[in-house]
Amino acid sequence: MHAGIPERDWKVFRDLYEKALDRFCHRALDEIATLCTGADDERTNHQRYAAVYGRLREINKDMSAAFDRFARSKALMQIAIMRNMGLWTDEELARFSEDTLERTKPRPLDEEE
Structure with missing residues (x-):
């Protein structure tokens, strides 16, 4: 598994970032x-x-935590935070790849990796 966000998902994130910020x-x-x-x-x-x-x-x-330093290197962490905050619709989340959705899905605070 690669460490960064795939190019396709980076483009989706850039597109959805402003919507999440506005909702927040x-x-x-x-x-x-x-x-x-x-x-x-x-x-x-x-x-x-x-x-x-x-x-x-x-x-x-x-x-x-969710919006500072908008950069590709922080995208997965920011997507996870924004998902946990419930800032996107199911339709918007469906634009991300299964890999990115799996890597950013909300987890209980006490769950170990």
Whole structure:
């Protein structure tokens, strides 16, 4: 088995990357909007702000892991992370080869390789 991503799958990844980024940002913005409005909770504005700040730090870490340093050498790892985040449809995932899908399928955190 080769260590890198096949050329065909690299092209698919380049095509789907922006869709995944847009979906990630959409979800993040929805979550932050919910934290901001919190109409039915009794938190103060400062408490809501602190919640938003903390969650944004977590979101930024996730975004960095999935999307920073777009490069072919990181593609398989990034595909695995994006799959785990559920950022692509089944139809979009079907564009990848079986080999790439197998190598990037989500696994439980405690599963050994």
